[in-house]
Amino acid sequence: MNISIIGTGYVGLVSGACFAKLGNNVICVDIDENKIEKINKGISPIYEEGLDEILSRNKDKIKATADYKFAIENSDITFICVGTPSKSDLSLDLSYIKKAAEEVGKQVQKKHGWQLIVVKSTVLPGTTKDIILPILEKYSRKKAGAGFGLAMNPEFLKEGIAVKDFLEPDRIVIGSYDKKSSNILKELYKNLSRPIIETTLSTAEMIKYASNAFLATKISFINEIGNMCKKLGIDTYEVADGIGLDKRIGRAFLDSGIGWGGSCFPKDLDALISWYKKENEKPEIIQSTVTINEQQPLRLIKLLKKHIPQINGKTIGILGLAFKPNTDDARESRAIPIVKQLLIEKANVKAYDPKAMNHFKKLFPDIIYCNNSKDVLDADAVIIATAWDEFKKLDYKGKIVIDGRRLLEAKKTAKTYEGVCW
Ligand code: UDX
Numbered sequence: 100m101n102i103s104i105i106g107t108g109y110v111g112l113v114s115g116a117c118f119a120k121l122g123n124n125v126i127c128v129d130i131d132e133n134k135i136e137k138i139n140k141g142i143s144p145i146y147e148e149g150l151d152e153i154l155s156r157n158k159d160k161i162k163a164t165a166d167y168k169f170a171i172e173n174s175d176i177t178f179i180c181v182g183t184p185s186k187s188d189l190s191l192d193l194s195y196i197k198k199a200a201e202e203v204g205k206q207v208q209k210k211h212g213w214q215l216i217v218v219k220s221t222v223l224p225g226t227t228k229d230i231i232l233p234i235l236e237k238y239s240r241k242k243a244g245a246g247f248g249l250a251m252n253p254e255f256l257k258e259g260i261a262v263k264d265f266l267e268p269d270r271i272v273i274g275s276y277d278k279k280s281s282n283i284l285k286e287l288y289k290n291l292s293r294p295i296i297e298t299t300l301s302t303a304e305m306i307k308y309a310s311n312a313f314l315a316t317k318i319s320f321i322n323e324i325g326n327m328c329k330k331l332g333i334d335t336y337e338v339a340d341g342i343g344l345d346k347r348i349g350r351a352f353l354d355s356g357i358g359w360g361g362s363c364f365p366k367d368l369d370a371l372i373s374w375y376k377k378e379n380e381k382p383e384i385i386q387s388t389v390t391i392n393e394q395q396p397l398r399l400i401k402l403l404k405k406h407i408p409q410i411n412g413k414t415i416g417i418l419g420l421a422f423k424p425n426t427d428d429a430r431e432s433r434a435i436p437i438v439k440q441l442l443i444e445k446a447n448v449k450a451y452d453p454k455a456m457n458h459f460k461k462l463f464p465d466i467i468y469c470n471n472s473k474d475v476l477d478a479d480a481v482i483i484a485t486a487w488d489e490f491k492k493l494d495y496k497g498k499i500v501i502d503g504r505r506l507l508e509a510k511k512t513a514k515t516y517e518g519v520c521w
Contacts, residue, residue, distance in 0.1 A: 102287075103174035281297050316384060318359050329521070396484075450469065491509075
């Protein structure tokens with residue numbers, strides 16, 4: 100099939116690359132000339148396992164451009180994958196997706212024939228039907244269904260293993276305005292041989308939000324249990340293993356520690372909370388999930404103070420700045436509130452991360468960034484904030500180690516070792 104992808108962030112680029120790997124012709128549209136140039140050279144502009152290989156192997160099937168006209172003329176299906184970031188009031192900023200819908204609509208107006216337009220960006224329930232559809236109809240001067248198709252097809256990929264998650268999804272969710280749109284998408288995904296849920300546009304949107312909210316709640320739940328376990332000297336991971344064998348619960352996403360970060364959970368839960376409030380509904384569980392997550396990293400500082408009551412003037416080392424291992428992404432990383440609090444309490448902070456230091460330097464330009472993980476150990480105490488594999492091999496001899504991410508290897512050599520929930 101001939102596919103165009105609007106926006107080459109995580110969702111757009113990984114989807115485009117994987118569709119090409121599955122044998123489709125893909126045109127990626129972006130405003131960023133650097134990204135366009137890299138993609139056309141078969142180089143991934145983002146750090147993601149396996150993406151470079153797919154882009155370089157499928158250069159004949161993937162083109163990147165800033166030209167909407169070229170993209171729509173040469174494709175039958177258009178996926179809108181632009182960002183939907185948070186506004187300062189934490190509600191969702193739809194300006195990019197509205198702009199993309201307008202541009203797509205303008206090109207559909209000029210095109211003979213029927214185009215399928217698919218929203219893949221994360222948008223609150225009702226957005227595709229009530230906001231995107233009218234824009235498309237206005238600028239295409241065509242009616243949804245008759246003049247063009249419309250669907251909502253959320254993505255569930257995780258950073259670090261995004262390519263695998265795209266090619267081996269647990270399910271494919273297809274919300275559609277019309278049957279023809281749904282049938283075409285089923286055909287597109289058929290070779291993945293995965294369960295397909297066919298539903299309405301707003302149900303598909305809600306499945307995305309409810310999935311992320313539930314996963315984040317699972318983590319905050321086990322952290323809340325974990326905080327009590329810590330008091331009682333119980334290992335929360337043993338508890339998680341025990342409850343996780345119950346099929347109704349499942350062991351996944353029950354790793355306790357300093358909480359969840361990234362570009363999705365924080366933004367999505369904030370958008371849900373602000374939406375609930377706008378609808379005069381109380382997001383009790385979701386609000387608590389966020390509150391626990393905000394407090395969890397500071398428990399590390401409390402543990403540190405058990406061993407170093409006065410951290411003023413002390414040097415504290417931070418191992419890991421990315422929001423999770425195997426990504427260069429530090430967005431909403433739990434290391435952020437930790438470093439913030441250490442600086443408030445006038446500690447000297449030195450840090451290392453294999454991939455995410457450039458991102459973190461934008462947030463904290465004045466802390467010390469080490470060239471390697473070993474140098475971080477030259478500190479009064481060490482905090483583990485991201486579970487990179489390379490930190491397992493370090494020799495923590497003589498060190499005070501406060502672990503927020505379950506790196507038990509440190510326990511073997513450290514003078515003092517404390518886990519946040521174990
Ligand atoms: C998430 C969703 O998993 C994915 O389906 C969606 O499409 C996008 O958002 P991602 O943001 O890449 O993916 O990260 P994920 O692997 O889900 O981890 C999120 C955060 O939770 C990380 O900070 C991670 O360290 C933390 N986490 C995860 C835990 O603390 N415990 C766990 O058991 C799992």
